[in-house]
Amino acid sequence: MLAGSMNNDNDNVIDLISDSGDDFDSDSDDPTSTNVTSGENGGGQSVCFQDEDLLRSTPSSSRSNINDNDDVYVYDSPSSHRMLPASFGGHNSASNNELANVNDMQARPNLENRFMDPDESAVYQEALQNISLDKREDDLDEGVLSVSLLKHQKMALAWMVSKENSSHCAGGILADDQGLGKTVSTIALILKQKSQQSKFMCADSDPLKSEALNLDEDDEAVTVVDKEKQSVNDGPKKDLDASLSTAASTSDVKPSSSHMDIVPNRIVESKVERKKTKTGTSSASSTMRSMMRPAAGTLVVCPASVLKQWANELNDKVSQSARLSVLVYHGGARTKDPSELAKYDVVVTTYTIVANEVPKQNADDDQDQKNGEESSVGNKRKPPSKSKKRKKKLKDSDIDLDSGPVARVRWFRVVLDEAQTIKNFRTQVAKGCCGLRAKRRWCLSGTPIQNSIDELYSYFRFLKYDPYSTYSSFCTMIKHPIARNAVHGYKKLQTVLRIVLLRRTKETTINGEPIINLPPKTIKLQKVDFTKEERAFYLTLEERSRQQFKEYAAAGTVKQNYANILLLLLRLRQACDHPLLVKGHQSVFKGDGSIEMAKQLSKERVIDLLARLEVSALCAVCRDTPEDAVVAMCGHIFCYQCIYERITTDENMCPVPNCRNTLSTESVFSSGTLKICISGKTSTHAIASSSADDELSSISQSSYISSKIQATVDILNSIINMHALTDSDTIESNPNRVSPVKAIVFSQWTGMLDLLEFSLNSNLIQYRRLDGTMSLNSRDKAVKDFNTDPEVRVMIMSLKAGNLGLNMVAACHVILLDLWWNPYAEDQAIDRAHRIGQTRPVTVSRLTITDTVEDRILSLQEEKRAMVNSAFGEDKSSAHATRLTVDDLRYLFRI
Ligand SMILES: Nc1ncnc2c1ncn2[C@@H]1O[C@H](COP(=O)(O)OP(=O)(O)OP(=O)(O)O)[C@@H](O)[C@H]1O
Structure with missing residues (x-):
């Protein structure tokens, strides 16, 4: 183990995780953010902690089910290895225990008093109210979806609806494991709440109604658009397939070309909008502009790689009669007209576009972060006053001119898919998402916490989960209590999270039944030797x-x-x-x-x-x-x-x-x-x-077949040739007859993919490739070919472009060519194949070269998993935070 090689020299602790904005940010998936343990207690699980990460070690029994002898991890244990404990999701087999925190608060006022802050009374009230909602289910009318919701999705729907109707923080974090159907659950939510969304979108035309509904507290002025200035326009009705084929390429998008089933009576007169925005920069005109901000439907923000998949799911999973109008907002030629966005039930776009189009948060926000960072335990600073907020909003109006269409509408709902994209609150993309105006806000992520507690702050800020949505309050009310007393601090955090976060893993059971019957997943660490x-x-x-x-x-x-x-x-x-x-x-x-x-x-x-x-x-x-x-x-x-x-x-x-x-x-x-x-x-x-x-x-020639490439080709050849068919095969006895065995190969380096291609070609293995340099249409085609063409047996993908969101259940083998600092990136990659729809056992081969830096990366990964698990685990014995030390680096370099 890593810690075994370290000494007690805490003086050597170096701060490799920068606090603010320098290059060594806590967000990075490199060793700086691994929060590696160092030897404080002379080997073992000793750690050097500071208040930044506030994490504890986990008893070995609560870690992933690792068989040290054969390096096979079997993920079929009821105790998930993942980062949130049963008590977090609130809807798994521990569903009685999970209420303990809240019950504790009721039964033992002392506990409540220990952390109760006047600003937190709304949180407390909601925690109390939520007690009875745990097992509720909801569903859509028959025929609205083309598939039936699974039990856990019905529970998610009930929870999401109740969250949206909550007066405090309308939205939350759906943190189900990758592949458990968060997209479909969210589509169900959109459909379930469609009438409310339509009301919101139509209320522009009725000022009284707007006020009565208190439709958008985010805005400094309720938009009032004269009904007479609205044009009723059905817009071009094209079907989604046609729209997708034009909208998703980076080069061939036509403005407004991807409309379908435009909602009647919802079109704000775009000429009025344009005229107003052209008339200078006075505060009067910017206020006017703000007032003219049209009300729009649901905005889905996702990585570019899953843009088309979202649109496809919205198309495929919703029946014709309930069809939603969908705009894929992407590409250089996308519309510049915000009112255009307001015509659709759902607009799907990318994080990059949001980062580019939404004005970044201003100095108030930075000051708040500084306050949080500077404030010491017990030295509470006040969140920004209302007048400051007001000032900030006026500034927002002033910079409206610089913003793009996504920032110039008021959304009914914003959904961040793969929300871990905003885990670093200092990034432009996180600031952009927070700057979106929305009535309801959702984060979807299978891996919501990867490195540190601070990542939660970024979600809380986006969700406007008060009082934790300012960094100073987050530190005072969450981070510092953990630093003072980890047991109570984490208990409080769990309670705070339970209100906004729902998580189920693939191992979760409901009433003793697994929530989903997926075939098992086996992860093999395959050790490969270098040549001489x-x-x-x-x-x-x-x-x-x-x-x-x-x-x-x-x-x-x-x-x-x-x-x-x-x-x-x-x-x-x-x-x-x-x-x-x-x-x-x-x-x-x-x-x-x-x-x-x-x-x-x-x-x-x-x-x-x-x-x-x-x-x-x-x-x-x-x-x-x-x-x-x-x-x-x-x-x-x-x-x-x-x-x-x-x-x-x-x-x-x-x-x-x-x-x-x-x-x-x-x-x-x-x-x-x-x-x-x-x-x-x-x-x-x-x-x-x-x-x-x-x-x-x-x-050093490109034609040279390295040991890893040879090992990969050997695995692929054995997979492809393994399932020789016999005459007695039936679909049941050998499903491979109808759907051939396929594999996905991931690497972090496209150069490695190039080199692998030489060998695939010479072995006549048909493959497709997906990397970040390809247009979205080319990526989509590659995925479709892989999923549907029986001759295409292999998909080679770059980890960055391919590990998120994609549905690739045609594969039942996954090969990871290289190790990544952050094991959760690997989990995400693996779950492209291990998800709903998979009918065969999934085998994962992680290739490593013996006696190299990769051995040490494996140790770092385990430390990281232990760190994240321990943040929420049961063991309270060593409540410290971790930093990468000089000794850690010595370890990596074998010095
Ligand atoms: N109720 C259902 N019936 C049939 N298929 C479903 C259902 N729910 C989800 N699926 C399918 O299961 C697969 C995984 O679902 P989805 O993409 O929503 O998972 P996810 O949780 O969003 O995963 P990720 O975190 O990887 O994005 C998809 O192919 C989806 O179409």
Whole structure:
């Protein structure tokens, strides 16, 4: 275990998780956010804690069911390994226990008093009210959905409806495991509440009604649109399939081309809106503009990769008679007219678009975060006063002109799918989502907490879950109580969460019955050996990295060189996949015009950009370790996917605050592109294989089949050939006869996918590919081909582009080519196949090379799981928070 290798030197604790805005943010899925334990008590599960993460260790019995002997994890135990305990969801087998917290409050006023704050009385009241609602179910009239809701979905529907009707925090977090049908539950909610939504959308035309319904407390002025100025317009009625085929590509979207079944009487006169917005920037006109903000239906915000899937589900799961009008709001040619959005029951868009179109929260918000960070335990600061709020809202109106259509309507409901996207409250995307005006707010996430308690704050802020929606209150009322007394602090947190969060795992039972009968999932850790040459290559690299680290340590500059150290680790991880990745092999992205652009730059500039790229720790958009890192002309670093989505859909401004640099696909460079310019060679392969000092050139060729690739191909071949059919096969006895066995292969590096492709081609294995550089239409087609074409047996995907949301039950094997710091990203990937609709046992192969950095990553992953579990577990013995220490890094470098 990791901790076993560490000493007690707490003086060595370094703060590798920055508190505010620097590069080492607590959001990142790199070791900085792993909250690794360090040896405080001389080995074992000792930890070095600070108040940031406030986490405790878990007894081994409550951890995942790990068989140490054969490295097979079997996820069929009733005690889920996942991050929230039974008591959180409130709707699982522990449904009686889960009420204990609230009952405690009733029965023992002392407990209540221990944390009761005047601002929290509404929370307390709701906790009391909720006691009796636990097992309620709700359903839709027959024929509204094309499928029947499962029992747990009926329970979710009842809970969501009651939450929406709650006076305090209308909405919540549906945190069911991946693949348990959150999308369908949410669609059921939209349908169930359709009449309320329609009332909201129509109330614009009746000021009295608007006031009586108190329709939008978020707005500074209730929108009053003269009925006479509304045009009744049925709009172009096109069917959803047609709209999808035009709307989802990044290049071929026509404004308003994706309308269907427009709700009559709901069209705000767009000319009026446009005229108003053109008339200058005076406060009068901005107030007017605000008043003219039309009321719209439900906005679904999701990652680009699942945009089409959402639209498809809205189409497929709703019967013809109850059909919802749906707009896929995406692509450079999307409408600029907010009233256009207000015509639809549901608008589906991406996080990138929300981040771009919604004005970021202003200084008040930042000040609040500062207050929270600065305030010490017991030193409570007041949340912003009402007058301040008012001021802020007026400012919002003033910046209305800068905002896009999604920010210029009042939504009835906003749903954030894969809501962990906003887990870092400091990111633009989190701020953008919080800036949306909405009456009801939902977060959907199978992995709501990945790194720290702070992630909850981001959801609470979005949900406007008062009083915890300001950072200072969140710290005072949640973080600090945990720091003071973990037992009571967590109990309180569980109670607070129980009101807004519903979670069931695949192992949850209702009345003794599993909520879902999925075939089992088996995860195998498959250890692969390097060849002699690969081992030699790796050892040389490792030795160099170790020396470098020692130099930093000797100079006392480990912290300052943190980005460099991450890069050293990255190289070691890549070496485990294929030596060529270390040599700079990277996909030259399809249609990449940037080589020509880079050639125009001076050599110094190119070298400078390459240097920046090579020390990049985090993507400036997602704040994760960049996948397929690119550097922009301004020097900022991004994942290619993160920036590609932005520059192909929007105004092309660099998303880094105060950097107004214009970006295009031609002006962001991969290291491969820059190296081509420096060397004058035409391909990265050529550079890699022609290095003068490359004594190991035979394994640095793109045609070289690395051990991991060989292992992957072996697995694939055995899967494909395994199910030889006999004459006696029936559909029942051998379902593979009708649906051939298929596999998904994930890697973090598109360069690795390129290299794998060589072997798949030479083995005549038919495959499709999905990565972040592909248009949404191409991705959708790849998924469809994989799911429906019996000849296509393999899907190769980049982890970032493919691990969220997609339904791929055609696969019953998943191969993870490399390990990720954050084990939850792997869980998400695996659950593309292990979800409702899967009929066969799912086998997962995690490939690792023995005796390399990957062994240590495995330990880190387990520590991370234990950390997240322990945040909510039963063991109260060691209530501390964790930080990555110098010793942790020594451990990673085997020093
Ligand atoms: N009641 C139902 N009947 C039939 N199929 C269903 C039902 N509910 C969900 N499904 C199907 O199960 C699959 C998983 O559902 P869904 O995508 O809603 O899960 P999810 O919880 O949103 O997953 P993720 O967290 O991965 O996004 C989908 O293919 C969906 O169509």
